[in-house]
Amino acid sequence: MEWVQQLINGISLGSIYGLIALGYTMVYGIIKLINFAHGDVFMIGAFVGFYAITGWGLGFFPALLLAMTVCAILGVLIERIAYKRLRNATRIAALITAIGVSLLIEYGVIYVRGAQPEAYPNVLPNKSFEFFGAQISSQSLLILSVSIVLMLILQFIVHKTKIGKAMRAVSHDMDAARLMGINVDNTISATFAIGSAMAGAAGVIFGVYYTKIEPLMGIIPGLKAFVAAVLGGIGIIPGAMVGGLVLGVVETIVSALGFSLWRDAAAFIILILILLFRPSGIFGKNAREKV
Amino acid sequence: MKKAKGFWLFLIVSIIVYGTVQFLISAGILNSFYSNTLIFIGINIILAVSLHLVIGITGQFSIGHAGFLAVGAYISAIFTMKLHLPFPVAILVGGIVAALAGLIVGIPSLRLKGDYLAIATLGFAEIIRIVFLNIDYVGGAAGMQVSHLTTWTYTFVCLFITILVIMNFTNSRHGRACISVRENEIAADAMGINTTFYKVIAFALGSFFAGIAGGLYSHNFYIILPTNFGFLKSFDILIFVVLGGLGSLSGAVISAILLTLVSTFLQDYPETRMILYSLVLIIVMLYRPQGLMGTREITDFFGKWKSAKGGN
Amino acid sequence: MGKTPLLQVQAAGIQFGGLKAVSGFSMEIHQGELVGLIGPNGAGKTTSFNLLTGVYVPTEGEILLEGKRLNGLPPYKVTRLGISRTFQNIRLFNELSVLDNVKVAYHSLAKHSIISSILRLPSHFSGEKEMEEKSLEFLKIFQLDKFKDEKAKNLPYGQQRRLEIARALAAGPKLLLLDEPAAGMNPQETHDLMELIAFIRKQFNLTILLIEHDMNLVMGICERIYVLDHGQLIAKGTPEEIRNHPKVIEAYLGEEVTIDHA
Numbered sequence: 001m002e003w004v005q006q007l008i009n010g011i012s013l014g015s016i017y018g019l020i021a022l023g024y025t026m027v028y029g030i031i032k033l034i035n036f037a038h039g040d041v042f043m044i045g046a047f048v049g050f051y052a053i054t055g056w057g058l059g060f061f062p063a064l065l066l067a068m069t070v071c072a073i074l075g076v077l078i079e080r081i082a083y084k085r086l087r088n089a090t091r092i093a094a095l096i097t098a099i100g101v102s103l104l105i106e107y108g109v110i111y112v113r114g115a116q117p118e119a120y121p122n123v124l125p126n127k128s129f130e131f132f133g134a135q136i137s138s139q140s141l142l143i144l145s146v147s148i149v150l151m152l153i154l155q156f157i158v159h160k161t162k163i164g165k166a167m168r169a170v171s172h173d174m175d176a177a178r179l180m181g182i183n184v185d186n187t188i189s190a191t192f193a194i195g196s197a198m199a200g201a202a203g204v205i206f207g208v209y210y211t212k213i214e215p216l217m218g219i220i221p222g223l224k225a226f227v228a229a230v231l232g233g234i235g236i237i238p239g240a241m242v243g244g245l246v247l248g249v250v251e252t253i254v255s256a257l258g259f260s261l262w263r264d265a266a267a268f269i270i271l272i273l274i275l276l277f278r279p280s281g282i283f284g285k286n287a288r289e290k291v
Numbered sequence: 292m293k294k295a296k297g298f299w300l301f302l303i304v305s306i307i308v309y310g311t312v313q314f315l316i317s318a319g320i321l322n323s324f325y326s327n328t329l330i331f332i333g334i335n336i337i338l339a340v341s342l343h344l345v346i347g348i349t350g351q352f353s354i355g356h357a358g359f360l361a362v363g364a365y366i367s368a369i370f371t372m373k374l375h376l377p378f379p380v381a382i383l384v385g386g387i388v389a390a391l392a393g394l395i396v397g398i399p400s401l402r403l404k405g406d407y408l409a410i411a412t413l414g415f416a417e418i419i420r421i422v423f424l425n426i427d428y429v430g431g432a433a434g435m436q437v438s439h440l441t442t443w444t445y446t447f448v449c450l451f452i453t454i455l456v457i458m459n460f461t462n463s464r465h466g467r468a469c470i471s472v473r474e475n476e477i478a479a480d481a482m483g484i485n486t487t488f489y490k491v492i493a494f495a496l497g498s499f500f501a502g503i504a505g506g507l508y509s510h511n512f513y514i515i516l517p518t519n520f521g522f523l524k525s526f527d528i529l530i531f532v533v534l535g536g537l538g539s540l541s542g543a544v545i546s547a548i549l550l551t552l553v554s555t556f557l558q559d560y561p562e563t564r565m566i567l568y569s570l571v572l573i574i575v576m577l578y579r580p581q582g583l584m585g586t587r588e589i590t591d592f593f594g595k596w597k598s599a600k601g602g603n
Numbered sequence: 604m605g606k607t608p609l610l611q612v613q614a615a616g617i618q619f620g621g622l623k624a625v626s627g628f629s630m631e632i633h634q635g636e637l638v639g640l641i642g643p644n645g646a647g648k649t650t651s652f653n654l655l656t657g658v659y660v661p662t663e664g665e666i667l668l669e670g671k672r673l674n675g676l677p678p679y680k681v682t683r684l685g686i687s688r689t690f691q692n693i694r695l696f697n698e699l700s701v702l703d704n705v706k707v708a709y710h711s712l713a714k715h716s717i718i719s720s721i722l723r724l725p726s727h728f729s730g731e732k733e734m735e736e737k738s739l740e741f742l743k744i745f746q747l748d749k750f751k752d753e754k755a756k757n758l759p760y761g762q763q764r765r766l767e768i769a770r771a772l773a774a775g776p777k778l779l780l781l782d783e784p785a786a787g788m789n790p791q792e793t794h795d796l797m798e799l800i801a802f803i804r805k806q807f808n809l810t811i812l813l814i815e816h817d818m819n820l821v822m823g824i825c826e827r828i829y830v831l832d833h834g835q836l837i838a839k840g841t842p843e844e845i846r847n848h849p850k851v852i853e854a855y856l857g858e859e860v861t862i863d864h865a
Contacts, residue, residue: 032406034406034409034410082573082577085577086576086577089576089580090580091352091405091406092346092352092533092537093576093580094576095352095354095406095409096529096530096533096572096576097572097573097576097577099526099529099572100569100570100572100573100576101569101573102569103526103565103568103569103572104566104569104570104573106565107562107565107566107569108566110562110565111562111563111566223413223417223522226410227414230410261421261424261425261432262421262425264417264421265417265418265421265422268414268415268417268418268421269414269418271410271411271414272399272400272411272414272415272418275400275403275407275410275411275414276399276400276402276403276411279403279407298723456721459720459721459722459723460717460720460721463715463717463720463721463727463731464706464710464713464715464720464730464731464734465717465720466720467699467703467706467707467710468707468710470696470698470699470703470707471696471699471707473698474695474696474697474698474699475694475695475696475697477658477678477690477694478690478694478695478696479696479707480658480677480678480679480682481656481658481678481679481682481687481688481690481694482679482682482687482707482708482710482770482771482774483679483682483683483687483708483710483711483774484679484707484710484711485677485679486679492717538698586698
């Protein structure tokens with residue numbers, strides 16, 4: 001029954017990857033940029049949540065909303081200040097800028113508050129109950145349900161709202177969308193706002209679940225989430241979530257088999273295999289739905 | 292015969308630079324802090340120039356160069372520390388094994404283009420790092436003790452050979468073939484250039500010199516750790532090449548010198564250093580994306596000697 | 604017509620997914636001929652060029668050069684066997700000098716090795732010298748030698764087209780494929796180009812296959828013409844036969860191309 005347990009751990013980890021991967025996949029889908037700073041937005045989300053809970057005594061959900069809002073604003077600022085000018089620049093210039101923004105956020109935070117980690121407060125009741133012989137914590141279930149709800153909201157936004165339609169149009173053909181009267185700049189900003197809000201939510205959830213946060217915490221989950229986005233087929237929203245879950249489960253299994261030091265390698269091996277044999281990802285090509 | 296003249300000029304300048312520094316060191320005018328800085332500059336130039344061949348000349352966007360640095364560092368350290376072989380042999384073997392690693396990474400991943408290639412190389416570099424992390428023979432996460440064997444002379448000889456080989460390669464039909472791949476891969480293919488071959492060759496040659504730099508690097512500290520070779524290290528090398536100007540060898544050299552100096556003098560203020568570093572990076576990309584030199588060479592400004600230029 | 608043709612295409616075709624871009628395409632070109640390939644937009648002309656040069660691998664049929672099967676060979680090998688080409692949308696090595704553009708094409712005819720170049724052995728110097736001299740010769744023929752140190756991207760449009768042809772010739776082809784060489788040229792430039800094509804054909808004893816939209820050019824210089832429409836060969840013959848071919852007239856009806864009886 002330990003396997004059920006591990007599966008649940010994997011799904012919890014995977015849903016965090018998935019939430020971060022959504023932002024990567026949306027941004028890549030719309031402006032073909034690997035937004036390296038996205039993992040750091042996730043870190044900022046975790047810290048905003050931390051200060052909101054410990055400093056202002058907010059509960060989990062208000063802290064989550066606050067972190068999402070702050071991250072959305074941050075995402076738009078990053079896009080407007082750094083990336084907007086780069087729309088016609090070379091891919092290398094764009095990627096280097098993204099790396100620069102990432103380093104700036106990381107070391108800016110260290111400069112302001114130091115590099116020491118923080119212990120996340122316990123805001124959620126952590127009861128565990130038996131399920132087919134496995135111990136399931138209420139936290140795992142909450143994480144999973146929050147992730148699913150956010151995913152559903154995102155699907156609703158992308159498919160049922162005007163801004164979602166604009167996002168799909170811009171990702172398909174930016175010039176044509178502009179000619180059809182779509183405000184391309186605002187649409188791109190909205191994409192950054194939504195993607196960053198998801199990363200912010202993931203930050204708070206990560207803090208609650210793993211209880212330790214620090215300024216460089218975004219780097220590895222950020223890279224892993226990118227792997228998840230590629231795995232699911234970059235640009236495809238459900239793909240990001242599925243890619244995240246697959247990656248989370250695989251990593252947990254690798255750890256459970258006693259290869260915990262190889263856990264990080266697993267993600268990159270998956271990445272390379274996918275790139276070499278199926279670069280369009282699990283859901284690529286046929287069901288291509290870009291945003 | 293202007294190219295031969297260029298070579299002699301390069302040789303004379305090199306001898307003067309080497310001789311002056313060596314004299315200052317042996318006369319005790321330069322203390323160990325300065326001589327170490329000079330060695331570190333030399334290593335970084337080798338890294339910058341080796342990546343310049345891959346990105347600047349051949350146009351293949353690799354962001355995992357630290358992986359090959361790690362291979363060279365660990366292999367050469369094994370040869371000196373475990374097998375007790377002479378340091379020059381260890382450096383050379385480190386380079387050769389790194390070149391083989393370059394072939395293993397390059398042959399499958401160079402089919403990819405642009406962002407996908409970049410991410411694949413980053414992934415491979417991380418895998419290389421994690422492999423060293425898991426080998427107890429080289430100390431795993433605790434790192435490996437290495438004697439301090441790197442001197443200014445070793446560094447300078449390696450640097451001289453690196454620059455000479457890469458310049459000679461670039462200014463030949465082979466270098467032009469690489470540039471043609473960068474400029475237009477479809478047309479290069481249609482002109483009879485085996486594009487895969489040249490991409491792999493450039494990648495392996497770049498990895499070889501990264502491995503050479505690795506040998507110097509590991510024997511310049513007393514310990515090497517897998518965390519020294521993370522992707523931040525890869526970004527450091529990438530930044531030399533991009534800030535210097537993609538396609539400019541002298542640009543890569545100049546920016547490696549400048550950035551190493553800046554980091555050295557700010558090493559007591561690591562956050563400030565990283566903040567400045569990232570701001571410079573962002574500002575240069577926004578306002579001067581072609582980098583310091585563009586594709587030009589320092590010699591273009593002197594008018595006469597153009598031989599270092601890509602393909603001329 | 605007894606001897607083997609230089610190029611034989613036997614019912615070649617390619618499918619992308621379920622879509623047949625070109626199918627059942629057959630053609631024979633003999634040494635020394637100048638043949639035209641025409642057809643309305645989207646007829647599959649450039650796709651056929653891509654099949655001949657190895658950019659696409661045919662999903663059906665055979666392509667033979669001097670009896671040698673080309674199917675599945677990568678483009679660089681096809682080029683080395685003797686087919687070189689120009690591109691509809693010019694593909695020069697923009698940051699390289701005009702001279703170096705030609706040198707790249709001459710690459711596979713030179714022999715000096717990587718080791719020889721790195722060590723600067725005598726074979727490097729003699730090899731590079733030969734490349735330089737040959738490339739300059741090509742530039743002279745195309746009257747581009749005065750631009751030899753200019754970056755390719757800085758040349759005027761018409762000169763870029765000429766450079767692309769010079770470069771294709773430097774690769775030493777038996778068969779030269781020109782993809783719309785006159786596209787974007789004014790009548791004077793087109794006229795000069797026609798003279799140039801006639802000249803290089805004689806000078807190098809070349810065989811040429813030409814895709815062109817400019818009917819006057821095709822009718823004026825080609826000995827035989829193949830017509831593609833919707834990926835199918837609909838006619839072949841002399842310019843006179845093509846001009847009066849009912850299927851050709853039908854294919855072009857609706858398009859604003861007049862086949863004038865000059």
